[in-house]
Amino acid sequence: MKDLLLISGGAIAGIVVAAVVVVLLIAVAGWYISCRNSFVTLRNRAEEAWATVDVQLKKRYDLIPNLVATVKGYAKHESETLERVIAARNLAMTSTGDAKLAAENALSGTLKSLFALTESYPELKANANFMDLQRQLQHIEEELASARRYYNGVVKTFNTKLDLFPSNIVARRMGLEKRSYFELESEEERRNVKVEF
Numbered sequence: 001m002k003d004l005l006l007i008s009g010g011a012i013a014g015i016v017v018a019a020v021v022v023v024l025l026i027a028v029a030g031w032y033i034s035c036r037n038s039f040v041t042l043r044n045r046a047e048e049a050w051a052t053v054d055v056q057l058k059k060r061y062d063l064i065p066n067l068v069a070t071v072k073g074y075a076k077h078e079s080e081t082l083e084r085v086i087a088a089r090n091l092a093m094t095s096t097g098d099a100k101l102a103a104e105n106a107l108s109g110t111l112k113s114l115f116a117l118t119e120s121y122p123e124l125k126a127n128a129n130f131m132d133l134q135r136q137l138q139h140i141e142e143e144l145a146s147a148r149r150y151y152n153g154v155v156k157t158f159n160t161k162l163d164l165f166p167s168n169i170v171a172r173r174m175g176l177e178k179r180s181y182f183e184l185e186s187e188e189e190r191r192n193v194k195v196e197f
Helices: 001-076 077-093 097-120 128-163 167-172
Strands: none
Touching: 001 077, 001 097, 001 128, 001 167, 077 097, 077 167, 097 128
8 A cells, every 4th residue: 555655646746747847838838939929020010110211211212303303493503412312312212221221321411412502592492392392301301200210119129129038049049130220320410400491
């Protein structure tokens, strides 16, 4: 009888240990699945946020030729500035990834120089078509700034989770890498530019 009790006690202990191991495996699997799904959600949000930025950039690209054409009518001898704006626009449209971020920053700089031309041409400032295009561009730039903030917020959350332990283990297994922020690259672009219309 004593042997029977020892066997049943050992069997019960074995069952308890097995149950604990199964519960731990289920908990680890549940955590892994949850963490992986969280990364997938953040990755999709980052892609959606970038798509929103892309839509605003497309609107800006479409507006720039109209601005250049309007300015060209008044500032015929400013062809170098106009050519730089168009070249920057074309580069920004064809770039991807981190190169697109740099190209966008360069385009913003050339647009500032385009608007600075209006100081030399008061009749351009009075042109209704130019003023309407300028208002449209200002609205697009505000929407673009909002879209960039959202994108950067999502990227911050994604990159933070990518760095934190133990979620970084899951990120490595998924082959995820940090995403770049949409930010200004030069000190000159950070300064306030006074442009009056």
